[in-house]
Amino acid sequence: MTRDSGEYSGESRSATTDPTARLAARAIDVVREYGSGASRVRALDGLSIDLFARRFTAIMGASGSGKSTFLHCLAGLDQATSGRILLGETDLGRLDDASLTATRRDRIGFVFQDGNLLPHLTAAENIDLGASLAGHRPDRAWRSELVERLGISDRLRHLPSQLSGGQRQRVAVARALLGRPDLIVADEPTGALDSVSSRSLLEMFRACVDDYGQTVVMVTHDPAAAAVTDEVILLKDGRAAGVFRTPTHETVLERVGELASHAEQTA
Amino acid sequence: MVYRTAALSVARRPGQAFLIGIAVVAAAAFAAASLLLALNARDALVAFGVTTPPAVDAVVVPSAELETAAVADIAEKLRALPGTSEVAVQYYGDVEVEIGGTTSTWKLSSDPGSGPLSEIPELTSGNPPGTGEVVLGASTADRAGASVGDSFVVEGRELVVAGIGPVHEFGQDTALVSEEDAVALGETMMPVQIFVTGDPDLDAMKSVAGENIVLSGEERRAAQERTVTETSTGVFGALAVFVALALVSAVVIVSSTFRIMLSRRATELALLRCIGATRNQVSRLVLIEAACIGLLGGIAGVAIGLGVSAALVAAARGAGLLNAPFISSPIGLVACVALAVLCTIVAALPAARAAGSASPVEALGASRSSEARPLRRRARSALAGALAVAAIATGAVGLFVSSTDQFVGLAFAALSGLLVFGALVATGPFLVSGAAALLHPLASRSVPIRLALSNTRRASRRTAAMTTVLTLGVGLTAALVVGVAGATQDAQDGVARNFPSTAIIPVDLVADPEAVATELSAHPDVEAHIDGLDILIDPAPGSSDEDLRAAVLESTDPGTSIFWADDVLQGIEQMILIGQAVGAAMIGVTMLVALIGVAVTLALSVTERRQEIALLRALGVSRSGARRSIAAEAALASLVGAVTGVAFGSAYGVLALRILGLSAGPPPLAALAALVVGVTAAALIAAAVPMWNAARVQPAIGVAAR
Numbered sequence: 006m007t008r009d010s011g012e013y014s015g016e017s018r019s020a021t022t023d024p025t026a027r028l029a030a031r032a033i034d035v036v037r038e039y040g041s042g043a044s045r046v047r048a049l050d051g052l053s054i055d056l057f058a059r060r061f062t063a064i065m066g067a068s069g070s071g072k073s074t075f076l077h078c079l080a081g082l083d084q085a086t087s088g089r090i091l092l093g094e095t096d097l098g099r100l101d102d103a104s105l106t107a108t109r110r111d112r113i114g115f116v117f118q119d120g121n122l123l124p125h126l127t128a129a130e131n132i133d134l135g136a137s138l139a140g141h142r143p144d145r146a147w148r149s150e151l152v153e154r155l156g157i158s159d160r161l162r163h164l165p166s167q168l169s170g171g172q173r174q175r176v177a178v179a180r181a182l183l184g185r186p187d188l189i190v191a192d193e194p195t196g197a198l199d200s201v202s203s204r205s206l207l208e209m210f211r212a213c214v215d216d217y218g219q220t221v222v223m224v225t226h227d228p229a230a231a232a233v234t235d236e237v238i239l240l241k242d243g244r245a246a247g248v249f250r251t252p253t254h255e256t257v258l259e260r261v262g263e264l265a266s267h268a269e270q271t272a
Numbered sequence: 273m274v275y276r277t278a279a280l281s282v283a284r285r286p287g288q289a290f291l292i293g294i295a296v297v298a299a300a301a302f303a304a305a306s307l308l309l310a311l312n313a314r315d316a317l318v319a320f321g322v323t324t325p326p327a328v329d330a331v332v333v334p335s336a337e338l339e340t341a342a343v344a345d346i347a348e349k350l351r352a353l354p355g356t357s358e359v360a361v362q363y364y365g366d367v368e369v370e371i372g373g374t375t376s377t378w379k380l381s382s383d384p385g386s387g388p389l390s391e392i393p394e395l396t397s398g399n400p401p402g403t404g405e406v407v408l409g410a411s412t413a414d415r416a417g418a419s420v421g422d423s424f425v426v427e428g429r430e431l432v433v434a435g436i437g438p439v440h441e442f443g444q445d446t447a448l449v450s451e452e453d454a455v456a457l458g459e460t461m462m463p464v465q466i467f468v469t470g471d472p473d474l475d476a477m478k479s480v481a482g483e484n485i486v487l488s489g490e491e492r493r494a495a496q497e498r499t500v501t502e503t504s505t506g507v508f509g510a511l512a513v514f515v516a517l518a519l520v521s522a523v524v525i526v527s528s529t530f531r532i533m534l535s536r537r538a539t540e541l542a543l544l545r546c547i548g549a550t551r552n553q554v555s556r557l558v559l560i561e562a563a564c565i566g567l568l569g570g571i572a573g574v575a576i577g578l579g580v581s582a583a584l585v586a587a588a589r590g591a592g593l594l595n596a597p598f599i600s601s602p603i604g605l606v607a608c609v610a611l612a613v614l615c616t617i618v619a620a621l622p623a624a625r626a627a628g629s630a631s632p633v634e635a636l637g638a639s640r641s642s643e644a645r646p647l648r649r650r651a652r653s654a655l656a657g658a659l660a661v662a663a664i665a666t667g668a669v670g671l672f673v674s675s676t677d678q679f680v681g682l683a684f685a686a687l688s689g690l691l692v693f694g695a696l697v698a699t700g701p702f703l704v705s706g707a708a709a710l711l712h713p714l715a716s717r718s719v720p721i722r723l724a725l726s727n728t729r730r731a732s733r734r735t736a737a738m739t740t741v742l743t744l745g746v747g748l749t750a751a752l753v754v755g756v757a758g759a760t761q762d763a764q765d766g767v768a769r770n771f772p773s774t775a776i777i778p779v780d781l782v783a784d785p786e787a788v789a790t791e792l793s794a795h796p797d798v799e800a801h802i803d804g805l806d807i808l809i810d811p812a813p814g815s816s817d818e819d820l821r822a823a824v825l826e827s828t829d830p831g832t833s834i835f836w837a838d839d840v841l842q843g844i845e846q847m848i849l850i851g852q853a854v855g856a857a858m859i860g861v862t863m864l865v866a867l868i869g870v871a872v873t874l875a876l877s878v879t880e881r882r883q884e885i886a887l888l889r890a891l892g893v894s895r896s897g898a899r900r901s902i903a904a905e906a907a908l909a910s911l912v913g914a915v916t917g918v919a920f921g922s923a924y925g926v927l928a929l930r931i932l933g934l935s936a937g938p939p940p941l942a943a944l945a946a947l948v949v950g951v952t953a954a955a956l957i958a959a960a961v962p963m964w965n966a967a968r969v970q971p972a973i974g975v976a977a978r
Contacts, residue, residue: 082546083633103550110548121543125284126277134277135547164284180547 029058035088050243066240114181129161171202278560293569299522300573308581321500327388343463357470363454365461371424382454398435409439411592514858525869526619528737545632555628562620570612656698663691674931681931700736724904742913745863750921761937771837773808874962889971910955
């Protein structure tokens with residue numbers, strides 16, 4: 006717990022409450038099935054996970070382990086077949102489409118593999134999109150602090166096609182952070198980046214947690230990316246297969262390797 | 273915000289907006305041009321048909337039997353009535369004019385040439401006509417090569433050109449003479465109306481006019497205008513039908529284009545949903561985008577329509593068909609733009625609904641191949657079946673009511689055609705994949721063609737959009753071809769039935785039929801006898817038709833009405849030809865929209881399949897192979913469209929002929945075959961740009977990671 010947010014309480018915006026006690030989100034016995042009959046696939050098979058607030062959590066696992074499905078359910082993009090997903094006190098399974106949409110808009114921030122910016126809007130317009138959709142003005146001061154911090158203040162008038170991959174991701178991060186969401190979910194955010202941009206983006210996420218007190222959940226298969234987080238949750242066949250704190254590059258490689266060899270032995 | 277995002281989506285992706293909107297541009301241009309041309313034509317017809325000048329306060333319309341002298345007598349009595357300030361008799365007649373050694377027929381009317389009772393506000397040159405003088409219409413003067421001071425002979429009287437002015441000519445040779453000369457020309461000039469100005473008492477006028485009709489100037493002008501407007505209403509109605517057809521085609525094309533565009537942008541819309549856009553916001557975004565495109569397309573189309581109609585009116589003015597300057601209708605043009613916006617929004621509705629209801633996860637994970645959604649086969653079949661049954665029923669009703677009212681019968685036939693079109697839209701994808709499956713064995717040798725066939729089946733809805741609109745265009749053309757063939761055949765039969773001889777003179781049109789027949793028979797080239805109501809005239813054995821014409825003219829008094837079978841047939845055929853040309857022009861716009869549809873759809877197909885084409889190129893498909901594959905897709909779509917169109921169009925052509933009580937005659941197979949070939953060729957030309965783009969795809973991008 007060397008990088009637990011408690012250490013950074015002096016700099017954090019919301020360090021007044023005890024962070025270790027608060028859960029940002031929980032998955033309780035979540036099952037997600039696709040298809041029916043013979044073609045039925047069980048992507049999540051009774052998954053239970055606790056995600057603590059003001060932590061940077063990595064979700065890892067082999068392809069087909071259910072990491073993306075879990076992320077989609079957690080972010081309210083997909084509904085679990087059974088079980089509960091709690092965001093704070095809110096049970097996402099009980100929300101109708103309109104409330105779920107509002108939850109995504111107001112309480113969750115997204116960063117995807119390739120920026121996923123609207124191609125016809127400038128960087129600035131993309132950053133403001135969520136606030137505009139909700140019909141309120143973005144917080145000007147917070148916005149300029151963000152773009153300054155992310156180093157994109159001179160890129161605001163550019164279209165996504167005029168930005169580099171790293172810059173696009175930083176715009177996406179700014180968009181995600183602007184609404185001060187309860188949870189930021191990132192799906193393979195470094196997947197399309199070179200190592201330099203990759204490191205810079207991860208440092209940005211680190212700062213989100215350490216300096217702004219945000220909660221970040223990131224799906225990744227890159228051990229180097231996972232090594233920057235506070236906690237790694239391993240998934241296997243749609244279930245949690247292990248959790249460990251303060252990962253390093255080596256421990257991640259080791260644990261992932263163990264998981265794979267264990268899979269081979271049982272197979 | 274949604275508004276801004278939608279507007280930016282259009283503004284920053286002009287190419288995409290262009291592809292979606294081009295069909296709307298064509299339809300809006302057609303609508304605007306039709307509207308303006310119709311307005312200008314109506315104004316010209318009104319100017320031509322309203323022969324009572326605005327200053328005339330009362331009119332007496334003499335009955336046709338009244339002698340010229342009696343009319344002049346009434347005019348004298350009107351002059352004596354209190355309150356009348358001016359009285360003029362308008363005479364009118366078609367006269368033989370000798371000018372520059374040739375004879376031609378002119379329309380002559382009496383007119384003071386200036387002042388309140390004249391039809392022309394101001395002469396271009398010269399003076400109003402005095403006795404022994406004439407004022408020529410500007411185009412008439414041009415054609416005759418006459419200028420002020422020239423003289424020519426009218427029915428044996430020499431007249432001098434006193435002036436030239438903007439007379440309503442409408443393509444005819446027209447001149448104005450003084451009232452005195454009109455009277456002097458005798459029986460050829462008929463008194464048609466007596467104009468009165470001042471403040472005459474209509475009842476007093478009625479007592480003077482006796483049996484003849486007395487009207488106020490206002491009533492008279494309104495009645496004349498009504499006559500013109502009534503005849504033009506039918507034309508407007510027909511025009512509106514064709515405009516509507518072009519718009520429907522545009523809606524089908526735009527709807528398909530929108531669907532393809534949005535499925536390509538699925539990730540983008542999914543992203544919006546992820547970051548908190550509601551279903552409604554996403555749907556609204558698409559609809560506003562559609563409205564923007566419709567607005568731009570409408571404005572562009574209306575501008576084009578305005579330009580085209582202004583040019584056509586200018587040409588008509590140059591040819592002497594019109595005098596009035598070009599008139600526009602701002603409200604009408606705005607309505608055309610509004611119609612374009614509305615049509616585009618309607619076209620975008622299905623795509624907008626689909627965009628709103630797509631789950632964000634599905635969209636995020638969706639592969640880029642669009643249109644993979646399974647068809648609702650059962651729903652479509654049921655709908656098509658219901659429409660087909662309704663179409664057959666309506667067609668039968670049309671046939672049934674045609675015995676009492678042909679017009680209502682035709683309206684039912686048109687409705688039935690519309691229902692069949694609806695059924696074709698519903699079953700289009702099955703037709704297309706069926707045809708592709710049918711052709712598959714034939715294409716086993718050629719990889720590109722096999723690919724084209726499988727692509728057609730995979731994206732059958734997209735191909736069906738091209739096909740249905742082509743079907744509409746081809747169907748209308750086929751109906752026209754069959755209808756014209758039937759009408760021509762019927763005219764020939766009719767003339768053959770009514771004209772047992774080369775020429776006839778109806779007995780009631782001559783004073784002494786016996787004498788006329790005897791006189792004609794006396795000529796060695798002529799055989800003539802009275803049979804019932806007609807004098808039948810044929811060439812004597814050994815004489816040619818030309819000999820007969822010369823001989824008949826020689827042996828009859830000038831002005832005798834002779835009806836030549838050939839002339840009558842030619843006249844009818846010319847009318848049919850004009851009808852055919854107008855119909856072809858109207859249908860041409862629907863065909864144009866259909867071909868735009870082919871070009872746009874294939875262009876989008878190529879962009880969407882770049883990766884796939886590149887992979888095929890990398891695996892050894894040649895450049896021309898890639899081109900051939902696209903060509904095969906275009907050819908398949910147009911063949912299915914053309915064959916279906918010819919089948920249904922011919923059926924409806926025959927139905928229309930039946931309703932009109934005309935015999936269908938032998939089917940014009942050559943013309944119909946030419947239609948199928950022509951449409952397929954046109955579709956291949958429309959596919960030229962997509963073919964070129966497909967051939968240009970670099971093989972390297974096929975093996976590179978996305």
